[in-house]
Amino acid sequence: MSDIDPDFDTAFAAEFDRLLTWRRDVRRFRPDPLPPGAIAELVARAKLAPSVGNSQPWRFVHVREPARRQEVRAEFERCNKAALAGYDGERAKAYAELKLAGFDIAPEQLAVFCDDGEAKGHGLGRATMPETLRHSVVCAVHTLWLAARVRGIGVGWVSIVEPDEVARILDVPLPWSLVAYLCVGYPERADDVPELERAGWQARDTDASYFIER
Amino acid sequence: MSDIDPDFDTAFAAEFDRLLTWRRDVRRFRPDPLPPGAIAELVARAKLAPSVGNSQPWRFVHVREPARRQEVRAEFERCNKAALAGYDGERAKAYAELKLAGFDIAPEQLAVFCDDGEAKGHGLGRATMPETLRHSVVCAVHTLWLAARVRGIGVGWVSIVEPDEVARILDVPLPWSLVAYLCVGYPERADDVPELERAGWQARDTDASYFIER
Numbered sequence: 001m002s003d004i005d006p007d008f009d010t011a012f013a014a015e016f017d018r019l020l021t022w023r024r025d026v027r028r029f030r031p032d033p034l035p036p037g038a039i040a041e042l043v044a045r046a047k048l049a050p051s052v053g054n055s056q057p058w059r060f061v062h063v064r065e066p067a068r069r070q071e072v073r074a075e076f077e078r079c080n081k082a083a084l085a086g087y088d089g090e091r092a093k094a095y096a097e098l099k100l101a102g103f104d105i106a107p108e109q110l111a112v113f114c115d116d117g118e119a120k121g122h123g124l125g126r127a128t129m130p131e132t133l134r135h136s137v138v139c140a141v142h143t144l145w146l147a148a149r150v151r152g153i154g155v156g157w158v159s160i161v162e163p164d165e166v167a168r169i170l171d172v173p174l175p176w177s178l179v180a181y182l183c184v185g186y187p188e189r190a191d192d193v194p195e196l197e198r199a200g201w202q203a204r205d206t207d208a209s210y211f212i213e214r
Numbered sequence: 215m216s217d218i219d220p221d222f223d224t225a226f227a228a229e230f231d232r233l234l235t236w237r238r239d240v241r242r243f244r245p246d247p248l249p250p251g252a253i254a255e256l257v258a259r260a261k262l263a264p265s266v267g268n269s270q271p272w273r274f275v276h277v278r279e280p281a282r283r284q285e286v287r288a289e290f291e292r293c294n295k296a297a298l299a300g301y302d303g304e305r306a307k308a309y310a311e312l313k314l315a316g317f318d319i320a321p322e323q324l325a326v327f328c329d330d331g332e333a334k335g336h337g338l339g340r341a342t343m344p345e346t347l348r349h350s351v352v353c354a355v356h357t358l359w360l361a362a363r364v365r366g367i368g369v370g371w372v373s374i375v376e377p378d379e380v381a382r383i384l385d386v387p388l389p390w391s392l393v394a395y396l397c398v399g400y401p402e403r404a405d406d407v408p409e410l411e412r413a414g415w416q417a418r419d420t421d422a423s424y425f426i427e428r
Contacts, residue, residue: 006232006406008233012229013364018220019222019230020263023264047418050359052373053415054415056418058424059425060426061426061427061428063428065428082341086337087336091336095338100338121415122416124314124416125314125373125374128297128377129373138352138356142353147231150226150230160339160341160342161343162342170428192220196267201268202334202335202336213276213277213278214277214278214282214384
């Protein structure tokens with residue numbers, strides 16, 4: 001423990017709000033490479049995330065081999081085609097026009113797994129809510145996402161893949177299950193409105209009944 | 215979309231790292247009340263979190279009635295006793311000595327649910343990984359946690375409860391499932407080391423094999 005007073009000032013609070021407001025799920029990237037070590041730097045920040053029982057179940061796979069990248073992309077295309085088949089009429093037309101991943105241009109790809117066999121933490125907090133192990137990995141992904149945005153780097157979270165198929169393609173240890181597949185790079189542009197809102201797919205909600213008292 | 219250049223400077227990046235470093239799961243609170251509207255302010259920030267297909271499935275319950283608080287606390291005590299029974303010897307002794315929730319002193323309590331019937335987002339991104347709906351709520355909880363820490367407010371995430379039991383106690387709509395029960399208030403002290411590490415339960419890990427290349 002340090003004696004440093006860690007409190008933050010109102011200028012930082014305002015900047016932090018701006019960070020939340022301008023974080024986006026990015027699908028349109030510039031091809032420019034990230035600085036050397038950028039991915040490792042982001043992973044180091046991600047490890048500061050909270051985890052149930054301090055279990056730290058996150059596992060990071062920096063996906064660099066072109067053959068594996070191509071397989072993951074093909075898996076996305078397969079699943080995206082299947083997803084499209086689940087929509088009809090105008091909604092199907094709208095879905096087909098969405099850009100849902102930045103595989104083609106993003107210079108970096110990172111897969112984040114949960115080690116479902118993680119022993120650290122000695123099971124604390126997981127007896128009644130075992131899903132908190134995976135939730136810890138989600139907190140790490142979100143931390144990485146914000147740390148990237150601080151540096152002007154965009155992240156796009158791809159979930160349109162079969163997790164087991166990605167684990168197979170990346171040849172990871174058996175107890176690792178996929179939580180997030182991320183495309184990472186500089187975005188084409190900054191924005192304070194979600195792409196799905198701009199595309200007319202789903203706007204942000206203002207329903208006050210979602211915050212109730214008991 | 216705005217024309218504002220939203221990039222952040224290196225001073226902000228350093229402060230953001232400090233935020234990640236000094237965020238803690240807080241179980242020891244001061245009884246001082248939060249400023250009026252503080253919880254609503256934090257919930258407003260939480261709603262800036264990412265969500266799959268922009269589905270925004272988060273639901274917030276500000277728990278204020280003493281009778282309901284007492285029932286939730288009793289549910290925690292029941293589950294914590296059961297969890298203790300799962301440990302033996304020295305580990306059981308160590309578990310019994312941990313302080314795992316701040317029910318007694320924290321001035322505010324907030325339950326965060328996922329609306330499993332959420333239609334917003336039209337299912338986008340959820341066909342292959344339906345758990346991304348709950349993961350969106352986790353991102354909202356983590357956003358709230360960081361926004362609180364920016365303001366010097368501590369958050370403790372309690373998972374040692376049966377989710378269905380908490381939903382019953384708080385009488386929420388049927389499709390809402392509990393993701394997190396939070397105790398919120400000013401912490402007794404700031405710290406850059408997790409309480410579970412200081413207590414000798416689980417230290418932070420430095421295993422480099424958790425960041426691999428493929």
